[in-house]
Amino acid sequence: MTKPIKIRDGLTIGGQQLQLLAGPCAIESRSQIEAIADYVKAYGANFLRGGAFKPRTSPYAFQGLGLEGLELMVSTAKQYDLAVITELMDVRKLEHFLALEVDIIQIGSRNMQNFDLLRALGETRVPVLLKRGMAATLDEWLNAAEYLVAGGNENIILCERGIRSFETSYRNCLDVSAVAALKQRCPFPVIVDPSHAAGKSNLVTPLAMAAVAAGADGLLIETHHNPEEALSDREQALTPLQLKALLQQADKIARTFDRHF
Amino acid sequence: MTKPIKIRDGLTIGGQQLQLLAGPCAIESRSQIEAIADYVKAYGANFLRGGAFKPRTSPYAFQGLGLEGLELMVSTAKQYDLAVITELMDVRKLEHFLALEVDIIQIGSRNMQNFDLLRALGETRVPVLLKRGMAATLDEWLNAAEYLVAGGNENIILCERGIRSFETSYRNCLDVSAVAALKQRCPFPVIVDPSHAAGKSNLVTPLAMAAVAAGADGLLIETHHNPEEALSDREQALTPLQLKALLQQADKIARTFDRHF
């Protein structure tokens, strides 16, 4: 009973086709985002992800290129005919995201219950990818989505990205039960972000496979053409070849359910 | 090594005197806030707490009186010579909080990592009470405080309000270890909110006592002159007499440490 969300003509999330949303943690330069967009497109993905405004735990860590990064990303995506998904943190920046016609606005875990931000997005009709809070219950998450619905914006995509647990050998605990339960409880497509759940690249692929098998409608993956030189989250970024292999295997699993990437 | 924060002339948080910050969950009307301010003052408290802008899990729940509530609260507090603490959720409302000279701006758990809001407060010098996120580690919490410090605002008060756990017989798990650890690790005063931790009134008093014994610099307590008619969080609001008894017992415990309320 998932209701597909139309992103562009001929491009939806939540239908028979699963979507791969791939790109770097942060936009670092034109050459970086072009290099990544190039192989993301070549592998058949339709979406470019990347952060211009980064929510960093410490104020002294790299905060992203900001508006300049956003413009770089949008122009690069246009060049490669990719749809853009990127994170909005500050309600005062919303007008820029709308002016630049960002295809999907991501609301990160830390802002899942930033209700004024959600209300502002509820007034628009732009598709919103709403990540689950670090320790949010499904009820809280669906209630946060309801802040968008209340304003009239039902273009909602949920994104499971791992929850807090006591285990320290991976960053978060990917909750595949949430994926399965949400598919039964609500009409919103559910995307999974195994990169942030794992926090290290060698777990990303098996988690991505688990997500597809549990019924996810797509994958949000961090990739970098040169992970060792990434300015943030380098431990979890997939190389181009790892991304390609992931997509091939994920497609095989999707096909056992009569779906495909 | 706690550095007291000056709120007004002769009024600090983090010194020998512990502070009680009491009031309703939400401001409902002038008569309500006056009735509560009256007994809060009579019992010897120096701070009136109350919500004008309420972060509610559901968009269809009572959201607070907004700016009108804020003005009601500030004028009532002035009348009773109480300092005001109230929550700011939306960065676009900050100017109102500053214009009305709110004494302490509370940042709630859901916004602990709303970094743009923190940055804006970092540019001011208004005391900020920063509540711990639902599942925030001490490192994340102190890094969030660092967003204020980075802007030059060191008037920071931390507030422990319980963390997420698997236990369902109370709302959150009050983490008294955090209180003790923070007093050893950082210079910021630490306040405890047993009302939100407990979620029901019959646990508020023992949790408040535990907090004082663990070294807290004050208590943030929800109270209502008529809890059964409260528009929100009625299960956890203390009656006037319960508040009075709490304060007397808390003062006795504080005195075993050569402190007092």
Add this chain to the structure above:
Amino acid sequence: MTKPIKIRDGLTIGGQQLQLLAGPCAIESRSQIEAIADYVKAYGANFLRGGAFKPRTSPYAFQGLGLEGLELMVSTAKQYDLAVITELMDVRKLEHFLALEVDIIQIGSRNMQNFDLLRALGETRVPVLLKRGMAATLDEWLNAAEYLVAGGNENIILCERGIRSFETSYRNCLDVSAVAALKQRCPFPVIVDPSHAAGKSNLVTPLAMAAVAAGADGLLIETHHNPEEALSDREQALTPLQLKALLQQADKIARTFDRHF
């Protein structure tokens, strides 16, 4: 680098073939266990699971048929040429399990760190399926396994069955990251129990698929020919037809990895 564990001639866990270990939560009667063994065998499974000694949260709940149940199960399994896996709680009962030639002895979550029980099993060479404790880290779990290794018994199969979390809409949070991480860290096969993780039948199948996709070596599934009349855990038992469908889909996913059931 998983080292397969030989259970019987021609029957291993941890190799190219994944195993389905299916049966009722508790053995209730000869007719019940025969009815279940009959379709479990017909669907192609090699293992019959079932509890004779049940660890129940309350002492007043059905505790299992005990030794009589164990004998019923072993004789039924022999009749259908199925290997037997069943739980041992009390070290004083070990001799019965050995005498009856139980193929795999299960150590439940509550006894993961019952070190004297583990030491006693370390002295034998019987294959042990060691379930993860409710809130055990991978380090604690592998250290518990080391109690078996220390005695010389390396016939160890690990079983992920969900961990405690704050979410209340399913019983436990199935930790697929643990499956992937263990496959990289240790030589022991890893089985997944989606039935106890989910706590309700409508989530069992998607969790089972996620487990296979994450790399699990088999599935431990509760099934009952008539779930509504089961004496325990009826909400999570699959019907025969649900079990059959699960196995077919799981096999398809396994084949995308060049494995099979």
Add this chain to the structure above:
Amino acid sequence: MTKPIKIRDGLTIGGQQLQLLAGPCAIESRSQIEAIADYVKAYGANFLRGGAFKPRTSPYAFQGLGLEGLELMVSTAKQYDLAVITELMDVRKLEHFLALEVDIIQIGSRNMQNFDLLRALGETRVPVLLKRGMAATLDEWLNAAEYLVAGGNENIILCERGIRSFETSYRNCLDVSAVAALKQRCPFPVIVDPSHAAGKSNLVTPLAMAAVAAGADGLLIETHHNPEEALSDREQALTPLQLKALLQQADKIARTFDRHF
């Protein structure tokens, strides 16, 4: 409505007098246990704690002196007229504990749901201190106690020792809400073990104070005459002077409730 448990003539747990149960993590030698018993007695405590059979996460860590340690402890306690509390892990050792007239048998967190062990203790009338499991809900804990009650043994003391959480800067999260809630829900005295909750000595004292203020009936504290040479848990053991100071401050807080140590 707490029903005091009689330990010896004139010695109860759960009455107006709070009890301090202090001693080393593990019994190491006669000279060690005598040195510790000497100052524990001198400070006014009535109970000597210490482990002879130690549940260690790794099989290769020091496992305790076993039966020899138990005998050392009992004879030393007799010499100093102290009651003895020590942990039983293996049901086959119960007869030794009974023969040596251990005053309180401790069941550790890892065995909270070792139901066969609880059943065996239910057949005796020896006081049992039942520690909360790492991630046990209050319902599960009280149901475990019910395994003792079902056998006729109501001499039950509950012990809160911290629960698993995501926070890594202390070992466990001491749950003072559990103390307060249990005092309202059940007739069993509640003891708190701040040593295992904290995992480091500098947090033990504030946690102990919080426990007393929350209503605990006593404290279980690890102490060593020379913590740096302790064979286990040296980071959390209090020195004699720290223990003395803890007891003095705890007594002051108890007296604000008209109780005392």
